[in-house]
Amino acid sequence: MAHLRFLIPALPPGTPPGTLFLTGEHRGWISNPEGWTFDQSGEGAMLDAELAAGTLLSVKVRLQLPDGHILEEGDAWGGRAPAHTVTVQEQGGVVTLNLEGWQDDREGKGRPSQSRPPRMEWNLTAPWGEQTVRLWWPEGHDGRDLPLLVMHDGQNVFDEVPSFSGQSWRAADAAQARAEAGYPCLIAALSVNAERSRRYVPFAFRLNEFKPGADEYLDWIETGLLPALEDAFGPVPPECRALAGSSFGGLVTLYGGLRRPDVFGTLGVFSPAIWPDDFALLRWMEGRAAPHMRVWLDMGDHEAHTVAEAAEVVHLTHELGAGLQPRVAQVQVTIAEGHWHDEAAWAARFPAFLTWWLSGLASAHSAAQ
Structure with missing residues (x-):
């Protein structure tokens, strides 16, 4: 000791x-x-x-x-x-x-932001009530006809003011830098409330009271969110759409991509929490394939209770990547040294994901010409 x-x-x-x-x-x-x-x-x-x-x-x-x-x-x-x-x-x-x-009844109100906020917010109708969608596009663009990234945990994506713990992914800062390098995109971030475990986990377990709601959530993204975005910003082909999230958001991203491989072309799977229902995702994956899908899969090396358990999590991440390899077009596995399970770590890895996703789109477009 x-x-x-x-x-x-x-x-x-x-x-x-x-x-x-x-x-x-x-x-x-x-x-x-x-x-x-x-x-x-x-x-x-x-x-x-x-x-x-x-x-x-x-x-x-x-x-x-x-x-x-x-x-x-x-x-x-x-x-x-x-x-x-x-x-x-x-x-x-x-x-x-x-x-x-x-913590008190101010709940962080008045907290200054240190990163770019979204450009606008929508409240769209969803089966569970109003769904807040936080939207951003680069300076000098109108947001139309850009590659689309849909992100979970939208309250944590842009600025710190509405974030869960005073930290954000600083997504707009990273995306603006990519735009200035010639790789612009549109980001739609979906905020979530206390029903996160139900909405993001497709398998029954204690935290969602054995009533999973991920299929309902993913159906709404396809039939509610994407048409609304198309009306406002123009159509985006599936190969130019990406879905991304962390922890349970990483789980629902991977599940959603394999469930309907024709809706998104790229998945950003950050620190996926795949343990619910005794790793049911791994069993569910059997027989599933998305031959045109690109998958970013990452994990920090401090995402457990002990150093030994963290090493096992890293090992499982490599195994998950190997299991995905024959099912999709590409898997990019990244293990981040010294990263914990938090927004600061995901913010640090997000720019590399953006570069990988957007440069891959550009390469595919050039090869097709």
Whole structure:
């Protein structure tokens, strides 16, 4: 076991009295302070803990108020903040936790954006109610007749203001750079709410209450979203359309592409969470093929609870790529060193995906001429 000291140099101004404690992946994100309580001293606090070397920690600080209510650390605008990530070394060490604030009813409103927002938003009718579509196209274009990228988790795609944890993919920044290099595209990002596990997972499991909704979601993309985009921006042939997402969004991307291989020509499968229903996707893939499909498949090497488990995830990603190889036209597998399962990692890999997708379209167009 390794000895770690978690150090909070200073509590956010206005922190109410209560019991500070640490939670995270290693505790199943429970809100019980027992055994993980900080000792407060002066402006800060400290917690000593023993953890197994090789643990990949994703942690946050919470505060239990005297009435039992729980506050979680947030950003300076009362919104969610990304987790602190730590790889536990054999020699242990000090982990400094800088807290900006606590989540409150402001919910991040007023948080400044550091990346390009979408150009417009639609609210389209869907079987589950209104579906927000966040749209972006490059400067100097009207968005018409461009290759189309449809992305899941649209609240995290562009700017940080509506994002889940104050981080975004910075997709418009990356796409604008590609446009300036001669590879423009149109991006349609679909926001999602608390029904994410139902909408993105096509197999029954606990988090979607054994009522999967991915087929309904994918049907709507085909029969609702794509026609609306065509009316507004002109037709885009299937080979020039891409679908992309991360985690469960990566799962629904791969499932959707293989389910209807005539709708999209390229899939961006980022850190796919393929474990629901005992890896049902792998069984479902048997007998499926998309001979004209190009697939980007990636994973970080820190996407698990331990270093050993992360290595197994990387191995499974390679196996998934090998399993896809005979079913599609091309598979590009990327393993990113030091990347965790978060928006910062996906933002770092997104520009390479865009380059691979759009340059591949250009190469195919040149070869056809």
